[in-house]
Amino acid sequence: MDLIARLRAGLPGEAILTDPDITGSYANDMASFCEAGTPAVVVLPRTVEQVQHIMRTATELRVPVVPQGARTGLSGAANASDGCLVLSLVKMDRIIEINPVDRIAVVEPGVINAVLSRAVNEHGLYYPPDPSSWEQCSIGGNIGTASGGLCCVKYGVTAEYVLGLDVVLADGRLLTTGRRTAKGVAGYDLTRLFVGSEGSLGIVVRAVLALKPEPPGQLALAAEFPSTAAACEAVCEIMARGHAPALLELMDRTSIRAVNAMAQMGLPDSTEALLLAAFDTPEPAADLAAVGALCTAAGATEVVPAETAAESDLLLQARRLTLTALEKVKSATMIDDVCVPRSRLAEMLDGTAAIAEKYGLTIGVCAHAGDGNTHPTVCFDAADPDESRRARASFDDIMALGLQLGGTITGEHGVGVLKKEWLARELGPVGLELQRGIKDVFDPLGILNPGKLF
Template structure:
């Protein structure tokens, strides 16, 4: 270990190296539960591409594994340290290098916080759509690593659709440039898309060219109460079948509403079984909300309340953004599932989760990006109770199995990491898994980058 740290010091400033065990412990894991994490040999916080290259050359020479990290807000264990690894924290590489309103691109380093970028481009009349619930903390590099989504996905899509090009430091320290700055480009294999969602297993992203959009009007939000999850999901199907394009279509069940009320005192309706939030950022959002409100009523909504102004709309959006944090307070620990199913089967998914909760005598709250079928069943449990913890783990796996049965996927936006690596093999199958391993071998022949993750 001493030789490793000495070799790293040769190309790094003193403040970039952390080897105090108590400080390093804070870099051990992300926010996922039930995921093993090891003790790193050293934590490195580089500020330049050249420093990252030095770290990777040293890692290759010493055969030391490297785990890249952003803000550690991930929910799959993808950023968890392994024993004796170099933790490569990229949070100090946090510069916005360029915002170009003509080409509608931003060039950023990986440590830029999502919300910081969003506010910076908004000052120039532009919009960066991907908006995970943790957008005030999570970094662009982490978003790229896990192919993050967010509340606006139903209209604007996920992170992968906004990454035009990357600079990536490979395992041996070479610098790879992928993609483009242009609006179009089809030269060669799409290595940019390959990197997005690779969870730090193929290379270290040190720069990203991101697509921007013109800033849309401020959205207006509608809240609709339903007597059952099925009725709410029926409304979602009617909205999408009717050709409507909401900028947000989110669902919270009764358990989630109670948790949010307990934490925020917002006074959300707790008597309803499901609350659907629909937002439009169109030229005439009020007209769109009226049309959607009629569809919700036809689907059985007991009450439909459109927000009167932007402030009320923002309050409703903040309630949704608070859901996962609020559910964690119910019993102290959560396991957050991330199963995405076809919209047409969303009702079956929610009913199935309710049955699993009853079967295992657990509290499982569900919030969902209903417009794209991405559900977040959140298992609330007492980690100090071994029996309840065991039931929580079983229920988590049953929820993933249910998602696959319904034609879905085990993760819509949180990634695989450690938490779901066994399930990845079930979803993609042996031929795909063999190709995954072949790609990993081509990029990282020594297996140094984020070992033990994905597969």
């Protein structure tokens, strides 16, 4: 019995896609420079039992399985391989429970981040992880790549909010990890093992997520600096003095000019770096005043604090438009996510500018400055082979720079296909051997997302 017939024995017809024109649209995520194959079939289950049937079938027939969420990823982790079964979880999109007493939500993997955020807000609660793609990305994808976001500096990343998981293993067994309680140290922390595993260890079909009380509204400020070094000095001072901004973002000169060109924001051409800070504390105006003074002391040429939520939104608009603006510079972009210690942030930005000059490319950098997570965005003409080659070379130089500064090759986008070689460099031979051993325990046949990570 062939693959499609086996699948039909446990799935409704509409859950199985075989038309090449349709299955081809599931071949890749949003990453550049990542090869993608042609899937044999795409399946869209709606229940745990259907996922179990799919995995049992794949194991019996030794068919590779590529799990997918909303495919907003930037590392090729969701890219298909030739002849694979693409397992799309977008139809498993129920919010099963929101519990204000226990401060948890129980959700399926296809739930969109923004949908969950708005649903818990109705209960006076808050789900902090907020990737830039929060209106499109799914919770399952967030878990698979251990996503971050703008508010990580105060509230942390996805891994800190995943309390428990239901996972369908490669052979179809259902594993439950973690807990619903605020505390729990029973056995090895398998939940954390799955967070960031990019679908290589199992298929997440349910998640128990921690929630916070909804914070007060934010107030923001924007500070203009004559150099990235001065802006990064301000970042270091803000953190060293014990301030807890809900958001601390930085844009370099290239990003500022791209936003000006697209949206006529009116930022001075002399501005080399723009620092944006926001507080959701009981007295945000006082916090902004203190941070504004630190920015001025570090060399800011102008500090503009907001007095209302509407003014705050206006100040933060430039940051939100950055990636869209950089995408208009050239026909293609390649977005990195190197994370370095805050104390080395200036070296990372200045080093990236030198790399851009070396290769004759436009590379804009926006950063979650509060946690050292930079997003160098390489702009290039995809139709120009030489420019594409230089773009890829610059990308590699940026990752090498991050490691040299004591950082990591990925703060929140994951490894996927794009950074396999660099993961091996970061982990070293012993770390890589142990990680491969863990993969073998959960997926002895190697059918789960093959060719990703390592």
